Amino acid sequence: MDKIISMANSSVLVMVLMALLGTLAPLTEARAFFVFGDSLVDSGNNNYLVTSARADSPPYGIDYPTHRATGRFSNGLNIPDIISQTIKSESTLPYLSPQLTGKKLLVGANFASAGIGILNDTGIQFLNIIRIYRQLEYFQQYQQKLTALVGAQKARGIVNQALVLITLGGNDFVNNYYLVPNSARSRQFALPNYVRYLISEYQKILMRLYKLGARRVLVTGTGPMGCVPAERAMRSRNGECAAELQQASALFNPQLVQMLQGLNKKFHADVFIAANTHEMHMDFITDPQAFGFTTSKIACCGQGPYNGLGLCTVLSNLCPNRGQYAFWDAFHPSEKANRLIVQQIMTGSTMYMNPMNLSTIMALDSRT
Ligand SMILES: *[C@@H]1O[C@H](CO)[C@@H](O)[C@H](O)[C@H]1NC(C)=O
Ligand SMILES: *[C@@H]1O[C@H](CO)[C@@H](O)[C@H](O)[C@H]1NC(C)=O
Numbered sequence: 142m143d144k145i146i147s148m149a150n151s152s153v154l155v156m157v158l159m160a161l162l163g164t165l166a167p168l169t170e171a172r173a174f175f176v177f178g179d180s181l182v183d184s185g186n187n188n189y190l191v192t193s194a195r196a197d198s199p200p201y202g203i204d205y206p207t208h209r210a211t212g213r214f215s216n217g218l219n220i221p222d223i224i225s226q227t228i229k230s231e232s233t234l235p236y237l238s239p240q241l242t243g244k245k246l247l248v249g250a251n252f253a254s255a256g257i258g259i260l261n262d263t264g265i266q267f268l269n270i271i272r273i274y275r276q277l278e279y280f281q282q283y284q285q286k287l288t289a290l291v292g293a294q295k296a297r298g299i300v301n302q303a304l305v306l307i308t309l310g311g312n313d314f315v316n317n318y319y320l321v322p323n324s325a326r327s328r329q330f331a332l333p334n335y336v337r338y339l340i341s342e343y344q345k346i347l348m349r350l351y352k353l354g355a356r357r358v359l360v361t362g363t364g365p366m367g368c369v370p371a372e373r374a375m376r377s378r379n380g381e382c383a384a385e386l387q388q389a390s391a392l393f394n395p396q397l398v399q400m401l402q403g404l405n406k407k408f409h410a411d412v413f414i415a416a417n418t419h420e421m422h423m424d425f426i427t428d429p430q431a432f433g434f435t436t437s438k439i440a441c442c443g444q445g446p447y448n449g450l451g452l453c454t455v456l457s458n459l460c461p462n463r464g465q466y467a468f469w470d471a472f473h474p475s476e477k478a479n480r481l482i483v484q485q486i487m488t489g490s491t492m493y494m495n496p497m498n499l500s501t502i503m504a505l506d507s508r509t
Contacts, residue, residue, distance in 0.1 A: 175305045192269050194256035223483040231248055247290075254272075260326075261274070262325075263316055307361070311364065314390075343397070351404075357412065360401055363394060371472055416485075422478075463475050
């Protein structure tokens with residue numbers, strides 16, 4: 142280092158060049174990206190677990206670059222993949238992947254696990270899945286590995302400057318409160334009280350994430366749970382969106398935004414960014430043709446009414462053109478729909494992104 146500086150001293154031009162390179166270098170290295178949550182953002186952790194919540198066999202991944210099932214609950218890319226593309230980074234590996242070592246750690250990591258929720262008792266029917274507190278423990282473990290690679294100070298910086306995505310909540314309704322009639326949670330709580338309980342538990346999770354060093358966190362609300370093909374098939378008479386689940390997201394999402402605003406006030410910074418994925422979905426669900434879809438009601442892969450019953454397997458109906466379907470399977474959007482969602486995350490108005498969209502965040506953070 143001393144040598145380089147003394148050489149630079151010999152020429153003003155070299156010094157200027159060095160200074161320029163110094164400021165440009167951090168910009169060319171993409172920021173790390175960390176992902177937490179459920180199947181909407183799981184990129185394959187469940188492949189390594191004994192669980193029924195998995196997407197590691199065909200036709201999942203049919204439109205993925207390798208045309209193989211990877212554990213993503215999509216015909217192709219999922220939301221984290223498309224965010225990675227947008228921030229000019231490679232996709233983050235699942236935390237449980239044996240390939241996540243050495244320099245790959247600098248890209249970030251995906252801790253998400255299909256089937257989990259805010260509550261520890263959500264998704265128990267899927268057996269061995271990585272519940273959110275365990276995901277946070279893994280995040281801590283990841284930071285130890287990163288520290289071993291680059292040193293404590295640099296590791297801290299990478300985590301503080303990272304982009305984080307967390308997607309939770311849907312399963313606390315569809316795979317818990319509404320899983321069976323008279324579920325334990327629905328006997329314990331009326332819906333409005335259950336939602337308040339979820340929000341207070343979610344707040345603890347986000348505070349823990351902050352404590353672990355996260356400083357820019359995209360928090361998605363629940364999608365329109367009543368409008369997914371599974372719920373249209375199981376809970377509505379004429380295939381309209383199922384009312385009680387729509388009611389649940391109508392209660393949950395605004396309280397989530399409020400809670401995030403409270404946290405930002407407490408931390409004196411815009412740490413938590415609410416992504417209104419409900420609105421983002423409703424745009425193409427309400428007017429699928431405007432977005433190039435032929436249907437937003439019928440899943441591409443599945444069976445029964447709206448292809449909404451059971452799992453998506455090689456035996457299911459499979460649509461020939463996935464780009465024409467808003468839903469890939471009974472619960473999960475198609476890659477095309479995921480692209481529309483990420484587009485709004487990037488450039489959406491404050492109606493979609495509160496207090497700001499990801500392009501504004503990227504511009505702000507590149508200046509600091
Ligand atoms: C869920 O489990 C974690 C530890 O695994 C615990 O810290 C947390 O308090 C539990 N949450 C509830 C609501 O019981
Ligand atoms: C992002 O959000 C800002 C503020 O709401 C808005 O002015 C801008 O048009 C949005 N899109 C982009 C690409 O910045």
